Amino acid sequence: MAEEVAQRLENISIMPKKEEDIVINEEELKLKAVTQCIFSLVGRLFTKKHYNMIAFKEAIRSAWDVSHEVGIVDVSDNLYHFRFGLEVLMNRVLVGGPWCFDNHLLLRRWHEEMVASNVVFEIVDLWVQMWGLPFEFLSLEIGNAIGRRIGEVMDVDRRAEEME
Template identity: 45%
Template sequence: MCKPYNRKAAKNTLRKAWGLDKELQISEVDSNLFQFKFQSDYELERILKGGLWTFDNQLLMLTRWRIGISANNVVLEHASLWVQIWGVLFDMMSPTVTMKIGKKMGVVEDVERRRRTDDQNLFLWVRVALLISKPLRRGGFLLGLDGRRHWVDYKYERLPLFCHYCGILGHDIRHCPPHFDASK
């Protein structure tokens, strides 16, 4: 986080948002690094798959505990974001096409599938894991399938704090190292 925050409020807000008032242990193991202990694998999976989680518009990055992990070696390098893809031709709207588009952006984690076939979707919906060290893609791109090329736009859902100067998640323009270097 690039600004101070109330740790107690953050913990209480997350417990309430996750519906785990008493069942969740939260320990601060380093500066801005917390360990969450869930009572069941079901709750852990529900929270991991239910993100993007934020507090005060700051991204909360989660990773599953693995043998050998500690506060000194934990690696948090991907953020999972839902992305809407607009402008896809109606005859190209399918989970397969959504997967191909998502792979251009990052690692595809999930593809929204329509529950009702009588309603036409206006956009495709994909969840992708994006490297937080790289700028977010902006705007759109040319989609080429079956020998046809067509421009599509995309929109990130529930986008947390990110820098409009460098495009990287986790800070704003006031805290952007490249912005300060360029202004000298």
């Protein structure tokens, strides 16, 4: 009986009788992959400290108020890929932040052909607050002048304008 079972097992094959080629449409796959990444950011924690990935994900989702609407992939050595389902969510994070986690995270937009080894953080958007300015200097013009001395101005707080 044991010999009969052993012989039957030898005759079982999980491979199809005729091997078929697996055809992959590379352009279609690339388009799908790019579409999945189009609303995404790449961030790096500039620290040697390692974080609990679950706690990091929960803290970032909570800070960005995106619940589970963002996928967070640990790419390599404190480099993360944040995939948003909607452009409006990604833009809200880019505009409103916070852009740091434990004072370490920097973000930039994803672009095609980006891989872990070529992600560079040369430019970063910063929100600069100027404390102690005289009241007469709280204007768009002064805000723009100060901003231009630092770098490219994206926006200036408009609360002083709203009071008029």
